[in-house]
Amino acid sequence: MTDTPLSAQGPTAPSFLHRLRDWWSGETANPVKRVQFGHGLTPWLFVLPQLAVVVIFFYWPSAQAVTSSFYIEDPFGFGSTFVGMENYADALGSKEYLSTAWFTAFFCVVVTALALGIGLLLAVKADKVIRGAESYKTLLISVYAIAPPVAGLIGMMFFDMHMGPFTRLFAFFGHELRVGVDYWDTTIALITISVWKQIPYNFIFFLSGLQSVPVSVREAALIDARSGWRRFKDVTLPLLAPTAFFLLIINITYTMFDTFPIIDVIVKDKPANNPMTLVYKVYLDGFKGNDIGGSSAQSVILMVVVAALTVLQFRFLERRVHYG
Amino acid sequence: MAELTLNAVGKTYSGGVKAVSGVDIQISDGEFIVLVGPSGCGKSTLLRMVAGLETVTDGEIHIGSRLVNQLDPAERDIAMVFQNYALYPHMTVRDNMAYGLKNRRTPKAEIETRVAEAARMLELGQYLDRKPRALSGGQRQRVAMGRAIVRQPAAFLFDEPLSNLDAKLRVSMRMEIRKLQQRLGTTSLYVTHDQLEAMTLADRLVVLNGGRVEQIGAPLEVYRKPASTFVAAFIGSPAMSLLDATVEGGRLMLEGHVLAEVDHKAGPVTLGLRAEDLRLVARGGVPMRVEYIEELGAHRVVHGMVGDQSLAVVDQGAEAPGDLIHIAADPARLHLFDAATGQRIDVRSRVGEFAR
Ligand SMILES: Nc1ncnc2c1ncn2[C@@H]1O[C@H](COP(=O)(O)OP(=O)(O)OP(=O)(O)O)[C@@H](O)[C@H]1O
Ligand SMILES: [Mg+2]
Numbered sequence: 001m002t003d004t005p006l007s008a009q010g011p012t013a014p015s016f017l018h019r020l021r022d023w024w025s026g027e028t029a030n031p032v033k034r035v036q037f038g039h040g041l042t043p044w045l046f047v048l049p050q051l052a053v054v055v056i057f058f059y060w061p062s063a064q065a066v067t068s069s070f071y072i073e074d075p076f077g078f079g080s081t082f083v084g085m086e087n088y089a090d091a092l093g094s095k096e097y098l099s100t101a102w103f104t105a106f107f108c109v110v111v112t113a114l115a116l117g118i119g120l121l122l123a124v125k126a127d128k129v130i131r132g133a134e135s136y137k138t139l140l141i142s143v144y145a146i147a148p149p150v151a152g153l154i155g156m157m158f159f160d161m162h163m164g165p166f167t168r169l170f171a172f173f174g175h176e177l178r179v180g181v182d183y184w185d186t187t188i189a190l191i192t193i194s195v196w197k198q199i200p201y202n203f204i205f206f207l208s209g210l211q212s213v214p215v216s217v218r219e220a221a222l223i224d225a226r227s228g229w230r231r232f233k234d235v236t237l238p239l240l241a242p243t244a245f246f247l248l249i250i251n252i253t254y255t256m257f258d259t260f261p262i263i264d265v266i267v268k269d270k271p272a273n274n275p276m277t278l279v280y281k282v283y284l285d286g287f288k289g290n291d292i293g294g295s296s297a298q299s300v301i302l303m304v305v306v307a308a309l310t311v312l313q314f315r316f317l318e319r320r321v322h323y324g
Numbered sequence: 325m326a327e328l329t330l331n332a333v334g335k336t337y338s339g340g341v342k343a344v345s346g347v348d349i350q351i352s353d354g355e356f357i358v359l360v361g362p363s364g365c366g367k368s369t370l371l372r373m374v375a376g377l378e379t380v381t382d383g384e385i386h387i388g389s390r391l392v393n394q395l396d397p398a399e400r401d402i403a404m405v406f407q408n409y410a411l412y413p414h415m416t417v418r419d420n421m422a423y424g425l426k427n428r429r430t431p432k433a434e435i436e437t438r439v440a441e442a443a444r445m446l447e448l449g450q451y452l453d454r455k456p457r458a459l460s461g462g463q464r465q466r467v468a469m470g471r472a473i474v475r476q477p478a479a480f481l482f483d484e485p486l487s488n489l490d491a492k493l494r495v496s497m498r499m500e501i502r503k504l505q506q507r508l509g510t511t512s513l514y515v516t517h518d519q520l521e522a523m524t525l526a527d528r529l530v531v532l533n534g535g536r537v538e539q540i541g542a543p544l545e546v547y548r549k550p551a552s553t554f555v556a557a558f559i560g561s562p563a564m565s566l567l568d569a570t571v572e573g574g575r576l577m578l579e580g581h582v583l584a585e586v587d588h589k590a591g592p593v594t595l596g597l598r599a600e601d602l603r604l605v606a607r608g609g610v611p612m613r614v615e616y617i618e619e620l621g622a623h624r625v626v627h628g629m630v631g632d633q634s635l636a637v638v639d640q641g642a643e644a645p646g647d648l649i650h651i652a653a654d655p656a657r658l659h660l661f662d663a664a665t666g667q668r669i670d671v672r673s674r675v676g677e678f679a680r
Contacts, residue, residue, distance in 0.1 A: 214408070214410065216406045216407075216408055216410035217410050217411075217412060217413070219375075219377050219397075219404075219406070219410065220404070220406065220410040220411075220412070220471075221412070222376075222377065222396075222397045222398065223375065223376075223377075223397045223398055223402070223403065223404055223424070224398065224423050224424035224427055224471075225398060225423070225424070225427040226396055226398035226399060226427065227427075230427060234423070235412055238414040239413065239414060241414075
């Protein structure tokens with residue numbers, strides 16, 4: 001026993017000034033969380049460049065798009081007239097816009113499904129062969145590292161109207177492939193190239209997802225279930241779900257936005273009535289058609305759709321995804 | 325439940341690594357066999373060959389009357405408990421246990437009964453709806469056991485199932501496993517590198533060395549009559565001291581002291597002495613210089629030097645490092661091994677005491 005007298009009063013509440021000073025100097029209730037910054041404003045200073053980039057290249061243009069979607073701009077840039085929701089009504093009422101929207105949805109579903117499906121299939125097959133064999137893996141990954149920028153161009157050459165091997169292949173079966181002229185021929189070309197370009201990406205994520213399933217868990221499944229399909233369905237696939245969910249979002253984003261250059265090369269300067277995605281239409285109407293107001297309205301609609309889609313995915317899909 | 329027969333079983337990995345060779349083991353129904361040996365001696369490989377997770381490159385494995393060499397793991401009617409438990413992380417405890425049965429088209433009611441029974445035995449009742457990540461190590465271990473039990477297989481295979489647990493839990497789980505196995509009477513093959521675990525669990529031990537069987541026998545038999553210096557050094561704690569000695573004219577000599585009279589041709593031999601078989605004597609005996617002392621509470625292990633060879637003695641006394649003590653042993657408890665091959669030499673020592 002020591003005879004240190006106990007303090008008669010409990011700890012007093014810190015004064016407002018104290019708290020303010022603590023806040024300013026970055027002092028929090030939990031000293032462990034203070035990390036190494038001595039100053040409350042220092043972290044903000046570090047984040048500033050990133051924030052600036054986001055504001056300048058994202059929020060500001062978004063705000064601009066929203067504003068200009070309520071105006072009709074003079075084609076020569078001499079002035080603009082406020083028209084309220086007219087641009088939106090025009091877009092949503094236009095048959096052309098709706099058919100583009102349907103095509104985008106169709107394109108999105110087909111490309112995502114095929115790119116994910118084929119990527120997963122290849123990954124499962126490769127995983128069987130290369131479990132542990134680092135050199136194989138490196139080899140396959142290096143292919144991916146080279147491929148993407150070249151892939152688009154090569155794909156377009158394959159479908160070339162005069163010398164593309166795919167054109168010849170279709171000709172062999174008696175179908176004259178007229179990419180850039182015929183709606184469905186162009187669709188086939190767009191889907192093929194888009195899927196092809198995205199497969200390596202999905203492949204690598206699926207492969208690394210597969211390889212991170214513990215060997216002993218697979219072995220336990222090997223003892224519990226005879227059928228390889230059941231093991232895949234009941235054990236491997238659920239453990240791959242986080243990867244698949246991530247890829248689903250990436251792939252949808254890819255088909256909606258990053259297929260732009262592919263579409264551009266294939267339908268540019270071609271006669272009308274070609275399939276295109278909403279993003280390409282925004283570009284076409286805004287920059288080719290000089291309809292800034294209408295194109296802004298379209299991009300705002302697109303923004304809303306994508307935001308809604310993302311919320312949906314996270315609300316309904318993520319809950320069913322198992323994070324080990 | 326079934327017998328397990330390994331006939332000249334061998335494994336050569338691609339690349340030419342010979343992990344296991346010429347293993348013959350006859351395991352009778354309900355027997356608990358422990359495969360023990362140092363790291364890399366091929367224990368897991370052998371077990372995994374029985375499980376079907378590794379191909380058998382030589383010999384034959386029979387489970388019951390069936391030759392299983394070519395069968396899938398799921399067809400072999402075995403259940404395995406893995407070192408890291410290998411539970412399905414996305415399934416509840418209940419589903420983890422039921423999964424193997426579901427795939428074998430066991431009726432739903434039957435599955436429920438078996439899972440409930442296993443949960444009761446393993447005291448897992450309140451965790452049935454949890455996922456494995458919400459369980460402690462010991463609980464996960466029990467789930468892994470449960471997954472094996474519900475299957476009611478011909479044989480249990482264990483690959484170091486306790487080595488991820490802390491020391492205390494390991495001891496209690498060891499007892500649990502033994503009791504459970506005796507209750508169920510299921511033939512079991514258990515791999516460990518812990519000789520204490522091996523001694524306490526096994527009906528019979530299989531000591532492996534470099535992919536070969538060094539000795540098969542009941543734990544006490546292996547302890548009392550190790551077949552080679554390898555087994556002698558591996559089984560028992562503290563490890564048996566192995567010393568260079570010679571036989572001269574029918575007398576066993578250690579560092580110039582006569583130990584016993586033996587029926588063996590003259591020449592060098594390896595002498596094995598267990599610390600617990602030695603005792604201190606006031607006079608006579610072999611002089612030993614105390615080097616350091618392991619205090620274990622119940623007794624102490626005194627390590628020291630006889631000449632320039634080290635030796636350990638179990639004792640209750642109060643000697644200190646630097647002391648010179650004299651030790652003696654019952655000649656019946658001396659172990660002699662061939663100095664060249666390390667194989668046991670069975671000789672009768674004729675005189676009743678250490679050197680005089
Ligand atoms: N896939 C493999 N390819 C080649 N050699 C292997 C392979 N697996 C194991 N080996 C070798 O076979 C030998 C036996 O391995 P095994 O895993 O059976 O040892 P173990 O007795 O279980 O050891 P531990 O106690 O460390 O688990 C080792 O020398 C190991 O390097
Ligand atoms: Mg092992």
